Amino acid sequence: MKKIGLFLIGCLMCAGSALAQQVHITGVVTDANDGSPLIGVTVMVEGTTTATTTDYKGAYAINAKKGDVLAFTYVGKTRETVKIFAQKVVDVKMTDDTNTLDDVVVIGYGTMKKRDVTGSVSQVKGDNLIKGNPSLSVNSALQGKMAGVQVRQNDGAPGGGISIHVRGANSFSTDTQPLYVIDGLPYSGGSKAPDTGLSGTGSSSNPLANINPNDIESIEVLKDASSTAIYGSRGANGVVIITTKQGRSGKDNITFSSNFSFSKVAKKIDVLDPVTYARYINEQTLNSNPDGQLPYRGEWYYSFDTNNNMITSSGKYSPAPEDFLRPGTYTDEYGNTDIVGSTDWQDAIFQTGFTQEYNISIDGGNEKGGYLLSFNYTDQTGIIVGSGYKRYAVRSNLWRKMRDWLEVGLNTNYTNSVTNFVNSSTSGGDGVIYSALVFPPTYDATINTQEDNELNWLAANPYVYVREAFDEFRANNVYLSSYVEATLYKGLKLRENIGFSYSGNDRNMYYNRLTRQGYKPTNGTGGQGTSWSQGFTSETLLSYHKEFGDDHTIDAVAGITFEESHWKYNNMSAYDFPSDMTLMWDMSAGMKTYPLSSGRGKSRMQSNLARFNYSYKGKYMATVSYRADGSSVFVEGNKYAHFFSGAVAWRLSDEPWLKKLNVFDDLKLRLSYGQTGNQGIGTYATLPAMSVSSYPLGGTLTPGFAEQTWKGPINKDLKWETTDQFNAGLDISLAKGKVNFVIDYYYKRTNDLLQKVSIETNSGYTQMAVNSGHVTNEGLEISGTFHPFARKDFGWQIDANISFNRNKIGGLAGDQYGSNFINNVSNVFIQRNGCPIGTIVGFVEDGFYDNIAEVRADPQYANVSQADAEAMIGEIKYRDYTGDGAITDADKRVIGDTNPDFTYGLTNTLRYKNFTLSFFFQGTYGNDIVNANTIANNTSSSMTGIQNITREQYNTRWTAENAANARWPKPIEAGYKREWKFSDRYIEDGSYLRLKNISLGYTFFPKWKGIKSINVYASAQNLFTITGYSWYDPDVNAYGNDVTRQGVDLYSYPSSRVYSFGLKLTF
Secondary structure, X not given: OHHHHHHHHHHHHHXXXXXHHEEEEEEEEXXXXXOOEOOOOEEEEOOOOOEEEXXXXXXXXXXXXXXXEEEEEOOOEOOEEEEOOOOOEOOEEEOEOOOOOOOEEEEOOEEEEHHHOOOOEXXXXXHHHHOOOOOOOHHHHOXXXXXXXXXXXXXOOOOXXXXXXXXXXOOOOOOOOOEEEEOOEEEOOOOOOOOOOOOOOOOOEOHHHHOOHHHEEEEEEEOOHXXXXXXXXXXXXXXXXXXXXXXXXXXXXXXEEEEEEEEEEOOOOOEOOHHHHHHHHHHHHHHHOOOOOOOOOOEEEEEEOOOOOEEEEEEEEEOOHHHHHOOEEEEOOOOOEEEEOOOOHHHHHEOOEEEEEEEEEEEEEEXXXXXXXXXXXXXXXXXXXXXXXXXXXXXEEEEEEEEOOEEEEEEEEEEEEEEEOOOOHHHHHHOHHHHHHHOOOOOOOOOOHHHHHOOOOOOOOHHHHHHHOEEEEEEEEEEEEEEEEEEXXXXXXXXXXXXXXXXXXXXXXXXXXXXXXXXXXXXXXXXXXXXXXXXXXXXXXXXXXXXXXXXXXXXXXXXXEEEEEEEEEEEEEEEOXXXXXXXXXXXXXXXXXXXXXXXXXXXXXXXXXXXXXXXXXXXXXXXXXXEEEEEOOOOOOOOEEEEEEEEEEEEHHHXXXXXXXXXXXXXXXXXXXXEEEEOOOOOOOOOOOEEXXXXXXXXXXXXXXXXXXXXXXXXXXXXXXXXXXXXXXXXXXXXXXXXXXXXXXEEEEEEOXXXXXXXOHHHOOOEXXXXXXXXXXXXXXXXXXXXXXXXXXXXEEEEEEXXXXXXXXXXXXXXXXXXXXXXXXXXXXXXXXXXXXXXXXXXXXXXXXXXXXXXXXXXXXOOOOHHHHHHOXXXXXXXXXXXXXXXXXXXXXXXXXXXXXXXXXXXEEEEEOOEEEEEEXXXXXXXXXXXXXXXOOOOOOOOEOOOOOEHHHHHOEOOOOOHHHOOEOOOEOOOOOOOOOOEHHHXXXXXXXXXXXXXXXXXXXXXXXXXXEEEEEEEEEEEEEEEOOOOOOOOOOOOOOOHHHOOEEOOOOOOEEEEEEEEEEEO
């Protein structure tokens, strides 16, 4: 009993001693310029997570121990530190500062101060990412924010796909998208819409839409090899590191934000109105058969019986073009009635979109641990009827110091999303955008539905389609990352990261009898597609940090990682349903089925890695790294690859001979070289595999297995694509941090491209996977941050970037072509030595045949009949470069390049007291777009047939009077002989300058109990675009991540102009 008493007394004495060491500190933080209080200053105990912020009076209160150091940080002010002895009141005056060299950036498997970085790393803070810019996805918010990072939207659909290239495309046969790392662990990419077995919609989903931008702390993009080589075989395309927010010590915080947006299509295509359209159709008839009957002639017509007697009750009215100025009911002398109506089909499918978004986050903690819980709900209605996107997201981030030497953490993210697609983009004749542009405007959708549906051979009825078609994609995503970190010795830490991800996807499609796909005799068609994928990651990392005196600092990390992924998919589709009532929910009702499809697979990768950093006085720095990757996707003997990198940096501004000039606050030279790899191929693309096949046995076909022939014979010498990259960079800071530049030059070469080549068919195969060719990217990146004014009441910050990249293919045995284009158009994108990926070839037009003499002067038509020769007047001439009198593939020339000469972004942020105004410009220059919207084929606008055309086509059509200014051939009736070729008429300049976002916000700090601050803002996106491009939007990429067909616009979902209003409350 006595021992117990002594033990309790000892515990009380220890507790009393501990409490005695705690000091309750209060104070006021003011601006050194005028003594006014600073609101929202972060006050933190260094080395801990204990923190608080100042209130509207600049006052704060915090607990600390003797010997602790308080750090005071505030945007635009110099960081201040105060060591605690016995004082209980600490008042601080903060001076202006625009130096960001002490900012911490996240790199592969660690963090580092910006001043110590030896590689090329760009950073965007999460708050700057979404400030006044209510973007629903992380990657779209990056557009124009970073030099060397090109972001392209596939189209403007809700939840639509995004493609990102870091320093150009390295390959034309493997994945060219960067590696995403979230909270330290690789992210597989989340949900992708599964195939249902029916024709595609042309719309794509955005896997990163699963991540709520409001949860982002920072985004770093690693660009050079010294930064990305630590990720080995997946670092060749760059690495995007996303760090999410976590709870901090101090009082519990509650933040609520909401955003409401209204959106309208940014631009409509000017197609012919009913009156002009009717005249155009009549002109076709006159050009093809001057004695023919006009389709729009302003008279009644009747049927006749077998005795050739007119049936007076059968009267139908053929309106004249001018009749569409007086729409309504027309009556003949026999009492027959007919309706003359019209439809603006773009108005029939477009609507005002509405988006509502709500976020709430709760965070807090102390020096022992912290938590953060966040919730997000987003509901976006698209600008096309029937399209939309809805998201529910929940995230928690927990960490706890179990002991002084042991810390654990768990980050959990769950997202449920629903996307409603509309058929657009590459689906051609089934696409609703295509239909709205070519469908005759002389039909009234509300009264001629049956007649409109009879035009299914031309296009789907747009009005009916967007209201009747069903295409829904549901996704459930879970992402978990956890860690245990133990401090084994001062500066020596052992960390274990465990990650798990799961994505379950379900897609359902149905086209009823009123749609083009389901019209009789198809009688409805439906499909279901499901898929799931899951991944597991384990990382064991040992890190060491040591400072030797004031001069030497070393940081080292070594680790072993293991990753395993599984996936599965299946789909079924059918048609000829007895009714449309059950849609695709009862697939057994379909009387006829399409072939079933399913698959299952897994892949593994094991890696060893190491990195060593050394700094001498912060003046001379060096980094070396190594990684060995082993992947299951390659054949035996080539499963492992090794990647090395090295970098050095020299802070010239610390040299006495330069410091005495008193010009540079910071001047650092960086040089790096390294290797990275790419294993972005299918799981079993290079491995031997069997498939079901029947063979004759005993006179009958017997089921069995045979080697898959479509992938070709197995190449045992197949190896990884490897990218070697050199980078030279210069970091410059002048005028006390008010002028800052980051300049990088790079050259990278990707060797041993993984691709399929044709082989002799007598081998039993048609193609084989080989390593062949190389791609180089060479470029210059310039980023600048400027602070013309930095005062308490007024601040102005300018962030600008510009990037130049030159891409070139080499090492190929001969010309190759990308995937087929659309319908009958092929061999458009060429892969040729000396040319970039995205080079376009085609015929070059040479005006029109304006008279019979020009027709006869062409050797092709010198001896044709007079009728055939006259028919060629008003037709397109193509240049005969070979001079052989015929237009053949030998006459094709390079006619375009979809790569921009440069991309750029410019952000201005103005602050006056509590007001903030920002505007962001972004654009590209020098890139071509393939405007495939007017390509002539069997389902497109070709100046022939009943499909509508643009007013520009009509106004610049060939006529005898307009021959000198003609850009399009004469209109002719369907079926009339005309030969179209893919030519330079479809290549347009895609350069543009866009006011991407402008926002005005106000923050006030009410004295109401419980509310720290209220921020309200209004913003507008895509307010205007300056471009010479003729279609909806120059920021388009219809084929998504297919780099061999980039820069194509093919009836893509248009972009919208968005007006937003938002509110943010902090409690």
